[in-house]
Amino acid sequence: MSSYKPVAIPSYPKLGEKITQDTLYWRRYKTPVQIKEFGAVTKIDFSPVQPCNYAVTASTRIHIYGRYSQEPIKTFSRFKDTAYCGTYRGDGKLLAAGCEDSVVQLFDINGKAALRQFVGHSKAVHFVDFTADKFRIVSGSDDYASKIWDIPNGIEISTYKEHTDYVRCGCASKLNDDLFVTGSYDHTVKVFDARTENSVMTMQHEQPVESVLLFPSGGLLVSAGGRYVKVWDLLKGGQLLVSLRNHHKTVTSLCLSSSGQRLLSGSLDRHVKVYSTMNYKVVHSFDYAASILSLALAPDDEMIVVGMTNSVLNVKHRKPEEKKSNEPVAKKHPRYRMFVKGKDYMPKQVKQPKIPRHRKAMESGRIDKADFFFSVYLGSKAVLTPVRTATPEVTVAVMNEIERRGTLKNALAGRDEKQLSLILNFLIKHMVEPRFAPILLNVAENVIDIYSSVTNQSPVVDKLFLRLQDTLEKEISYQEELLEVLGMMDTLFATMASKKTTVSRETRPSIPEENNLMAVKSSS
DSSP states (O other): OOOOOOOOOOOOOOTTOOOOHHHHHHTTBOSOEEEEOSSOEEEEEEOSSTTOOEEEEETTEEEEEOSSOSSOSEEEOOOSSOEEEEEEOTTSSEEEEEETTSEEEEEETTOSSEEEEEEOOSSOEEEEEEOTTSSEEEEEETTSOEEEEETTTTEEEEEEOOOSSOEEEEEEOSSOTTEEEEEETTSEEEEEETTSSSEEEEEEOSSOOOEEEEOTTSSEEEEEETTEEEEEEGGGTSEEEEEEOOOSSOEEEEEEOTTSSEEEEEETTSEEEEEETTTOOEEEEEEOSSOEEEEEEOTTSSEEEEEETTSEEEEEEBOOOOOOOOSOOOOOOTTHHHHHHOTTOOOOOOOOOOOOHHHHHHHTTSSOHHHHHHHTTOHHHHHHTGGGSSOHHHHHHHHHHHHHTTOHHHHHSSOOHHHHHHHHHHHHHHTTSTTTHHHHHHHHHHHHHHHGGGTTSOHHHHHHHHHHHHHHHHHHHHHHHHHHHHHHHHHHHHHHHHHHHHHHHHHTTHHHHHHHHHHHHHHO
16 A cells, blocks of 8 residues: 555644744743742842842842742841842842842842941932942932942942932943943933943933843943833934834833843733844733733743732743754664564464554554545545544645645535535634635535535525525625725825825925024024
């Protein structure tokens, strides 16, 4: 018996969904692990050194979790009030955090009590970070001030009071020891140099700033606030490169992938958006159960951790890629076992009914029933076999394969009332689906051609033909209505464009008059 190839069942994406490499990559993150915290999770920070534990700031505690642990492996709870922004130093040995009681605390990751307490702010400290030289801490507070602290001496080095509202976020450069950025509720992002007394750059975000992020190269800065994520070019004096508005509510957190090619933003709209840093288009989106306050990616991108307002920590691990071996697999001869046992060995001759080899495979579950019918060239039966299944993709794939072989009419002909009812019910249910329409319309045409001459012989089949006609007429009317709506929208857009052009032409002559008026005022 000749060999056969199994029927390929195509996978149809959902309507409006485009499958890309990014979609496949980000979908490889497993079902999340949910960890309940004591309060809203406001900050997540990964240690930059192995084993890459991460610090979770929630309520009055900072919990340290291992990569796969669901319970804290360490807890820092020496806070009198709500803790903020637990952040690792570059070597992973120290941890700094702010607090509602206006104190900045420094911890040894292996200890419990605070190594240093920096007192100088008058209100809650919401952001802390270590400078690139690892010997200083930058902090921002609700007292509108940003401060730099010296770790070895435990003293304040300098203070900046240029913001006019709460300083809620900031970050220090990983390349320049003296450069750091702050974001404030006064709608501005400021860049400071510790060697100068004033800020060296100011950007207008135009919304209260919730998060800022510096690219590893130090040339680009990202700010988030309101519904906007904005990217600034620091090498061009803080020029705005792009303004993104893909969230429906306030954007609260930002993070960058290890390669720097993907930017992630979390929002109160319960979504995490993934952007390509080449064109800043959304390439993927995650949906969560509650509003998002914090977001972090592991240094190797193997984990994505999200903190939410409902005090839940959501942890997703990425499945490792399956390594495909390039070595060809040696195919063993069907009689390999006989050769191994020896040429003189002969099995016992037992009389059994002759069953095709593929039928045995079908009965054992190794091949599908439709594939079995194709293997013995009974394609007409293969049409009806998957119609009884709950997956229309299989039925459509089989019909497509029969059409490819040029035997669709033969396969559909000669059906009794029950079999024809199965085919017609399937067509009525799935023919108007865009993913199946090209194939099923052809099947419907063939069914009508074959069985139009035998109508009025079965009331069941006649009723199904009328339902099929009604389904097609409704779909045609929907398409006509949609075309009318598209025509009206095109007319509306064309009218708006013409009005805009007319207004611009009418306002153009007023420009010289304004200039003349200004000239008269200046001369007088």
